[in-house]
Amino acid sequence: MNHLLTLKTLTQEAFLELLSSAQSIKANPQQYSQALAGKSVAMLFEKPSLRTRVSFDIGINKLGGHAVYLDQQNGALGVREPVSDFASNLSCWVDAIVARTFTQQTIEELAEHGSVPVVNALSDLYHPCQGLADWLTLKEHFVDLTQVHLAYVGDGNNVTHSLMFGAALAGAKMTIVCPPGHFPDAMLVLEAQALAQKHGGDIVLSEKLSALENVSAIYTDTWISMGDTVELAEIKQKFMPFQVNTQLMQQTNAQLFMHCLPAYRGQEASAEVVDGEQSVILQQAENRMHAQNAVLLKLLG
Numbered sequence: 001m002n003h004l005l006t007l008k009t010l011t012q013e014a015f016l017e018l019l020s021s022a023q024s025i026k027a028n029p030q031q032y033s034q035a036l037a038g039k040s041v042a043m044l045f046e047k048p049s050l051r052t053r054v055s056f057d058i059g060i061n062k063l064g065g066h067a068v069y070l071d072q073q074n075g076a077l078g079v080r081e082p083v084s085d086f087a088s089n090l091s092c093w094v095d096a097i098v099a100r101t102f103t104q105q106t107i108e109e110l111a112e113h114g115s116v117p118v119v120n121a122l123s124d125l126y127h128p129c130q131g132l133a134d135w136l137t138l139k140e141h142f143v144d145l146t147q148v149h150l151a152y153v154g155d156g157n158n159v160t161h162s163l164m165f166g167a168a169l170a171g172a173k174m175t176i177v178c179p180p181g182h183f184p185d186a187m188l189v190l191e192a193q194a195l196a197q198k199h200g201g202d203i204v205l206s207e208k209l210s211a212l213e214n215v216s217a218i219y220t221d222t223w224i225s226m227g228d229t230v231e232l233a234e235i236k237q238k239f240m241p242f243q244v245n246t247q248l249m250q251q252t253n254a255q256l257f258m259h260c261l262p263a264y265r266g267q268e269a270s271a272e273v274v275d276g277e278q279s280v281i282l283q284q285a286e287n288r289m290h291a292q293n294a295v296l297l298k299l300l301g
């Protein structure tokens with residue numbers, strides 16, 4: 001493992017090892033307090049962030065390393081100077097690059113032209129750190145991931161893609177329910193389904209909420225992702241029947257509610273569910289740090 005650009009290129013062994021390592025770091029933080037001593041990480045953000053920015057910064061600090069945050073005060077990446085120069089220059093000073101970019105292509109370019117590991121902190125296509133943290137959260141609740149049935153309801157997006165590859169690597173079942181025209185990328189679905197088949201998992205797509213039976217957890221995300229140009233009023237009518245509310249939680253026997261955040265209460269999920277007893281959103285947020293630290297240790301430790 002040289003980078004973490006997506007979960008889809010991980011072996012099952014590497015994926016499960018990252019989850020175990022995250023559990024170990026979470027349980028014994030003191031043991032890892034000098035794991036990244038003397039190492040520096042550049043954090044490059046083209047888009048806003050609360051969880052990713054803070055969990056990386058604090059996480060790196062807890063491992064004894066140093067983080068440098070770079071926002072886009074000079075405009076989008078690649079405007080003032082080519083992405084390739086950005087990558088090669090940063091590689092002179094830092095030991096790893098964490099990047100949140102509009103396109104996956106920019107992340108791939110950073111990895112190609114830099115000489116240090118690159119970690120995808122969200123692109124248009126993937127959110128692998130989120131996917132890892134969420135499967136870690138599911139492991140904490142259900143222990144045996146092969147018995148987990150994760151439901152994803154709403155807009156098929158970057159988070160869906162990473163959850164889907166996580167399900168495939170975990171050998172779990174995942175059912176994705178979206179309004180017509182809002183399914184995850186068809187090619188990526190096929191790849192995830194092939195990977196799932198190899199590991200005893202199953203990825204199912206449907207336009208009907210009735211496809212959700214006996215699910216372990218229901219996951220949803222914003223209907224409008226950063227960089228999307230669609231108007232809320234335009235899609236609201238289409239998405240409203242897919243809102244995760246108490247009725248859907250009950251009718252599917254879901255034990256947990258999950259969301260990567262930020263959450264828009266009253267849209268993709270009702271406030272009652274987001275803030276309810278079954279919601280594990282803050283556990284997911286906390287686990288971002290532990291999962292990412294496992295990634296950094298693997299790449300730099």
Ligand code: CP
Nearest residue numbers: 049050051052260261
């Ligand atoms: N879930 C997540 O990535 O949150 P931020 O956009 O706040 O980083």
Ligand code: NVA
Nearest residue numbers: 157221225226260261
């Ligand atoms: N799908 C969302 C996730 C935010 C963490 C977005 O890309 O904006």
